[in-house]
Amino acid sequence: MITGILLVQAVAFAVLSGIVASNKNRDAFGWGLIGFIFGLFGFIAAVAVGEVEGTQSSSRQRSQPSSTREFNPDEHEKKCPDCAEYIKLEARVCKHCGHEFSKKEVERQIEEVKRKFDEKNQEGTMLYCERSKISVEPNPDETCPACGKNIDDGRHPTLEETGE
Numbered sequence: 001m002i003t004g005i006l007l008v009q010a011v012a013f014a015v016l017s018g019i020v021a022s023n024k025n026r027d028a029f030g031w032g033l034i035g036f037i038f039g040l041f042g043f044i045a046a047v048a049v050g051e052v053e054g055t056q057s058s059s060r061q062r063s064q065p066s067s068t069r070e071f072n073p074d075e076h077e078k079k080c081p082d083c084a085e086y087i088k089l090e091a092r093v094c095k096h097c098g099h100e101f102s103k104k105e106v107e108r109q110i111e112e113v114k115r116k117f118d119e120k121n122q123e124g125t126m127l128y129c130e131r132s133k134i135s136v137e138p139n140p141d142e143t144c145p146a147c148g149k150n151i152d153d154g155r156h157p158t159l160e161e162t163g164e
Contacts, residue, residue, distance in 0.1 A: 010035075010036045010037075011036065013035040013036065013039045013043045014042075015032065015035075016035060016043050016046075017031045017032050017035025017042050017043045020043070020046040024046075024051040024052065025051055026046075026049065026052055034046070071114050073110055073113075073114075074088065074089075076088075076113050077089060078091075078109055078113075080094040080096065080099050081099065082099040085097070089113055091106075092106055
């Protein structure tokens with residue numbers, strides 16, 4: 001009798017953990033197994049973990065041509081002059097060191113990046129980095145400034161091609 005109840009409980013937590021994990025773009029089978037073995041603790045862990053950023057379908061997509069993309073400030077970053085860390089283009093205060101940018105300086109930076117983006121967009125030389133979700137300039141001799149992966153022959157590799 002008790003064994004039956006424990007088995008039903010283990011299966012219930014396995015199913016619940018799998019469903020929660022699947023909704024967070026995580027491996028439903030793996031989390032279901034954790035829920036089966038650890039019961040309530042496995043289910044709590046499945047609820048507590050964060051959602052995975054990219055899905056498998058987006059990892060199969062090729063880099064989008066920049067001509068179909070519009071300028072979005074959230075997809076661009078700037079380098080803090082004090083600590084050299086990258087922060088969002090629209091940020092007024094560096095989250096790493098507290099350096100403050102004036103409103104005029106931020107607006108100027110946005111306009112400058114937008115102008116460069118539009119120029120590159122017209123030339124068709126900007127690539128979209130699927131990992132970092134920003135547009136980047138291809139340079140075959142260097143790495144992608146957004147994610148650090150090598151750019152081969154001016155084409156940004158997809159997640160599927162790099163095996164990540």
